[in-house]
Amino acid sequence: MDENRKVRVRFAPSPTGGLHLGGVRTALFNYLFAKRHGGDFILRIEDTDQTRYVPGAEAYIQDCLQWCGLIPDESPAHGGAYGPYRQSERKAMYRQYAEQLVADGYAYYAFDTSEELEAQRKQHPNFRYSHENRLELRNSLSLSEAETRALLDGGQSHVIRIKVPPGETISFEDMIRGRVTFDSSLMDDKVLLKADGMPTYHLAVVVDDHQMAISHVFRGEEWLPSAPIHILLWEYLGWRSQMPQWAHFPLILKPDGNGKLSKRDGDRLGFPVYAMNWQDPKTGDLTKGFREMGFLPEAFVNMLALLGWNDGTERELFSMDELVARFSIDRISKAGAKFDFEKAKWFNHEWIKQLPNQALMPQIMTELAGHGIDADEKYVDTILTLVKERLTFMADFWEQAAYFFKQPEAYDLAAIQPRWNDEKTVFFRDILTTLAAFEPWHRAELESCYKTAIQASGMKMGELMLPLRVMLVGGKFGPDVFDIAALLGKKETLERITKGLAAIVA
Numbered sequence: 001m002d003e004n005r006k007v008r009v010r011f012a013p014s015p016t017g018g019l020h021l022g023g024v025r026t027a028l029f030n031y032l033f034a035k036r037h038g039g040d041f042i043l044r045i046e047d048t049d050q051t052r053y054v055p056g057a058e059a060y061i062q063d064c065l066q067w068c069g070l071i072p073d074e075s076p077a078h079g080g081a082y083g084p085y086r087q088s089e090r091k092a093m094y095r096q097y098a099e100q101l102v103a104d105g106y107a108y109y110a111f112d113t114s115e116e117l118e119a120q121r122k123q124h125p126n127f128r129y130s131h132e133n134r135l136e137l138r139n140s141l142s143l144s145e146a147e148t149r150a151l152l153d154g155g156q157s158h159v160i161r162i163k164v165p166p167g168e169t170i171s172f173e174d175m176i177r178g179r180v181t182f183d184s185s186l187m188d189d190k191v192l193l194k195a196d197g198m199p200t201y202h203l204a205v206v207v208d209d210h211q212m213a214i215s216h217v218f219r220g221e222e223w224l225p226s227a228p229i230h231i232l233l234w235e236y237l238g239w240r241s242q243m244p245q246w247a248h249f250p251l252i253l254k255p256d257g258n259g260k261l262s263k264r265d266g267d268r269l270g271f272p273v274y275a276m277n278w279q280d281p282k283t284g285d286l287t288k289g290f291r292e293m294g295f296l297p298e299a300f301v302n303m304l305a306l307l308g309w310n311d312g313t314e315r316e317l318f319s320m321d322e323l324v325a326r327f328s329i330d331r332i333s334k335a336g337a338k339f340d341f342e343k344a345k346w347f348n349h350e351w352i353k354q355l356p357n358q359a360l361m362p363q364i365m366t367e368l369a370g371h372g373i374d375a376d377e378k379y380v381d382t383i384l385t386l387v388k389e390r391l392t393f394m395a396d397f398w399e400q401a402a403y404f405f406k407q408p409e410a411y412d413l414a415a416i417q418p419r420w421n422d423e424k425t426v427f428f429r430d431i432l433t434t435l436a437a438f439e440p441w442h443r444a445e446l447e448s449c450y451k452t453a454i455q456a457s458g459m460k461m462g463e464l465m466l467p468l469r470v471m472l473v474g475g476k477f478g479p480d481v482f483d484i485a486a487l488l489g490k491k492e493t494l495e496r497i498t499k500g501l502a503a504i505v506a
């Protein structure tokens with residue numbers, strides 16, 4: 001790495017829909033690298049393909065970065081010294097570079113209509129516009145200068161294509177893969193500037209990475225085949241010495257390791273693949289996201305970081321700051337990383353346990369409000385401490401703790417009725433009287449009071465603990481039963497024993 005060069009990396013998504021977790025991981029790795037090296041993390045919206053533009057997708061990307069805590073130093077929303085950060089707003093700038101390439105002999109005008117190209121594709125199933133056939137097609141290389149001029153002056157629709165030379169070896173040093181080599185004879189003459197004056201991805205990405213002084217280009221493996229075109233452009237535009245370093249991240253694979261994880265796999269296997277819910281504005285189709293499924297951003301980010309990276313130890317739990325302190329590109333593996341939803345859930349569970357109650361409270365209060373409950377925060381805080389260990393998702397809180405907020409609507413009678421007898425009925429009638437007079441209503445004192453009563457009855461401990469639990473919570477679950485009784489308070493506990501007993505002996 002050039003020590004003197006300021007680290008500037010970019011996340012450059014196209015606003016075409018929801019953000020796949022692979023996209024968020026690309027953003028994350030870029031962010032971590034930037035922060036690790038005191039550099040800048042830039043969000044650039046690559047919206048030059050008007051046919052793929054989807055309204056709402058850009059705002060979604062920004063929300064997503066915000067949710068994950070990947071706040072750009074420069075972006076369409078934050079501004080910056082290298083703006084604008086939306087390629088559509090930079091449109092006017094690209095043509096001059098394409099024209100410069102034509103003037104320097106590295107690119108050419110192509111006038112072929114889409115019908116002509118379609119006919120070529122029909123005739124030659126493997127049609128590629130390249131050094132092999134460019135002289136047989138309609139472009140400024142096959143036509144005379146005068147013909148070309150006439151077509152341009154007559155306003156003939158045209159594109160500008162790169163003139164890829166045959167027989168060259170194009171190579172670069174990928175920070176993850178090492179030396180990567182391409183044979184230029186196999187490459188096609190990609191379009192650089194479209195008929196509508198918009199640059200293609202290839203031209204825009206190189207011009208912008210240069211204008212924005214990007215030091216490192218980190219992106220998904222699917223962009224590797226584009227790298228040789230970009231390298232030629234860096235060279236042809238006279239910028240080779242300022243070319244960024246590159247790394248292409250491994251794919252995120254399906255759980256069985258067979259191929260890239262797609263949105264369809266998520267639908268098929270029942271887990272999210274997008275970071276947040278995405279509603280397609282055209283079809284109205286809703287694709288579920290990690291956020292809405294109940295993932296904490298800390299867990300989501302931690303899980304993503306470990307998909308293809310580790311710090312060289314067995315450690316798996318890292319906060320964002322810890323990731324920043326440890327991140328390095330050379331610890332990213334070349335091989336694809338299998339996505340494992342059970343593991344993702346494990347991260348969430350661990351993060352729920354790890355975060356202070358205060359950090360989880362707003363979500364819990366919203367969850368409770370959704371069930372029509374307006375509870376006291378201190379009460380909720382104590383309950384959260386009791387049930388935290390049992391939560392995989394925040395939404396599990398209600399399932400695990402609803403009985404703290406409302407009396408059971410049903411009882412697991414099958415768990416206790418078969419072993420019920422009159423002696424137990426008498427025990428519970430007596431305990432109601434005992435507890436009504438009992439003070440102080442604290443956990444330890446309640447336990448010893450209850451256990452003393454069991455001993456006096458001559459029955460076994462186990463026989464009378466489960467019924468109490470079922471009366472208080474409705475079933476065979478929940479934390480320590482005396483913790484529950486202490487929290488519910490005397491009045492509520494007595495009411496529940498009375499109601500539970502009536503249900504059992506009915």
Ligand code: GLU
Nearest residue numbers: 012013014046205219223
């Ligand atoms: N616009 C490309 C994308 O949608 C960016 C690829 C790159 O980072 O060069 O991912």
